[in-house]
Amino acid sequence: IADTASNERPEDRAWLADKDHFIHPYTDFTTFQQEGSQVIREASGVTVTDTGGKAYLDAIAGLWCMNLGHGRTEIADAMGEQARKMAYFNTFGHSTNVPASLLAAEVAKRAPGSLNHVFYSTGGSTANDTAVRLIHYYFNRLGRHAKKKIISRNDGYHGSTYFASALTGIHGVHLGFDRISQDLVHHVSAANLYRRPAGMDEAQFCDYLVDELRQRIHQLGAENVAAFIAEPVMGAGGVLVAPAGYHRRVAQLCRENEILYIADEVVTGFGRLGHWFASEDRFGHVPDVIVSAKGISSGYCPLGATLFSDAIHEVIAVPQAPGGVLSHGFTYSGHPVSCAAALATIDIIERENILSHVREVGPYMQTRLKELLRHEVVGDVRGDHLMAGIELVKDRERRINFAPDSGATHKVFVAARQRGVIVRPVGNVIVLSPPLVISKAEIDIIVDTLHETMSEVGPALMAS
Numbered sequence: 001i002a003d004t005a006s007n008e009r010p011e012d013r014a015w016l017a018d019k020d021h022f023i024h025p026y027t028d029f030t031t032f033q034q035e036g037s038q039v040i041r042e043a044s045g046v047t048v049t050d051t052g053g054k055a056y057l058d059a060i061a062g063l064w065c066m067n068l069g070h071g072r073t074e075i076a077d078a079m080g081e082q083a084r085k086m087a088y089f090n091t092f093g094h095s096t097n098v099p100a101s102l103l104a105a106e107v108a109k110r111a112p113g114s115l116n117h118v119f120y121s122t123g124g125s126t127a128n129d130t131a132v133r134l135i136h137y138y139f140n141r142l143g144r145h146a147k148k149k150i151i152s153r154n155d156g157y158h159g160s161t162y163f164a165s166a167l168t169g170i171h172g173v174h175l176g177f178d179r180i181s182q183d184l185v186h187h188v189s190a191a192n193l194y195r196r197p198a199g200m201d202e203a204q205f206c207d208y209l210v211d212e213l214r215q216r217i218h219q220l221g222a223e224n225v226a227a228f229i230a231e232p233v234m235g236a237g238g239v240l241v242a243p244a245g246y247h248r249r250v251a252q253l254c255r256e257n258e259i260l261y262i263a264d265e266v267v268t269g270f271g272r273l274g275h276w277f278a279s280e281d282r283f284g285h286v287p288d289v290i291v292s293a294k295g296i297s298s299g300y301c302p303l304g305a306t307l308f309s310d311a312i313h314e315v316i317a318v319p320q321a322p323g324g325v326l327s328h329g330f331t332y333s334g335h336p337v338s339c340a341a342a343l344a345t346i347d348i349i350e351r352e353n354i355l356s357h358v359r360e361v362g363p364y365m366q367t368r369l370k371e372l373l374r375h376e377v378v379g380d381v382r383g384d385h386l387m388a389g390i391e392l393v394k395d396r397e398r399r400i401n402f403a404p405d406s407g408a409t410h411k412v413f414v415a416a417r418q419r420g421v422i423v424r425p426v427g428n429v430i431v432l433s434p435p436l437v438i439s440k441a442e443i444d445i446i447v448d449t450l451h452e453t454m455s456e457v458g459p460a461l462m463a464s
């Protein structure tokens, strides 16, 4: 909104308006009051530009979501066209719209196994809430009313609605907040290979994790456990890649105990690991439910999708009482503009062979990032295709992290940003999740910048 009296452009007023009125997600308010925010004005490809005109390589794809890069006119046009034709009408009951219907079929076609049924929501949190709510409903319909508990993992991230935050196992995000009944969600160990118990190799660690889950199921009683939820590769918890065979064995254990497996593919779905979905193609198992968001619309519009198997659908599609309905849904379930963005996204992924591109540049990024281990401050470099984490340590030998108030990863973030690359500090880990269209030359820029950054910041951090 232009201020005609002062001739000031909206972007010039944004910084102050933001500081005074916008409560940001996940923000440190001690520094926010002085520093305010960096206002990003425009973006194209893998580049974002702030209001000062400085350009940055966006090595985090917005927030693990701008998978096809910024400024895609095909997606913007599809959204605009849909908004002009019919921006919204509800999908409750028996009404629908063209993009939502077509998208459901396109997603089902690419999903593993019999995951043929899609429930739409507004993002990852609401898609996870939907998964749990409908699984509870499913077991109620089967008359198994005790089957309610959900097993999640420490360091797993599943969102910020009340229930999705309860699923989340990152200790820090719960500080000062309440949680829903602690007895409904139980957490087991993260599959953190870097921090596995001393003396265990990868295979033994896998046995250890599977045994732990088996014991927990036994302790809670399989008859009380509805589902297990896991990200194929943990994202916000520090980019943790599970030991080989972990997901397959856990899925088998769940099956033996009639516990449903929910794969939270909000980050890993739609290409980040080189496949439409990572569960089967990358980790060899077919979950009962897949949760998707972010990359499904390449971040251009809010959209969540929860995919259910034929077996679950068969049960929940039968009314619970004469005249009963599946009473779950959001105003924006199947929003036509979001679904049009998703259809355009799928079209581009296919047309431009994005999945094979990721399978080529992903391993290149992982290999190049390993070079960072030459810096004393880097304890571990890990990831899968275009998802990577660089863990900083004060003591590499003993794998000791910096104190939480040291701001170590924040300092790396600031130094990299000064050099024109935006990475993401999460706890002790620097996270990278660039747009899938990134080239090898752009990956070189990211890695070279991180080398320079670590050389500058690392010694000071070690000495602190």
Ligand code: PLP
Pocket: 122, 123, 124, 125, 126, 128, 157, 158, 159, 160, 231, 235, 236, 264, 265, 266, 267, 293, 294
């Ligand atoms: N699940 C995973 C694995 C995520 O990474 C996120 C967000 O980062 C969510 C769920 C929550 O998604 P949203 O922020 O769209 O609600």
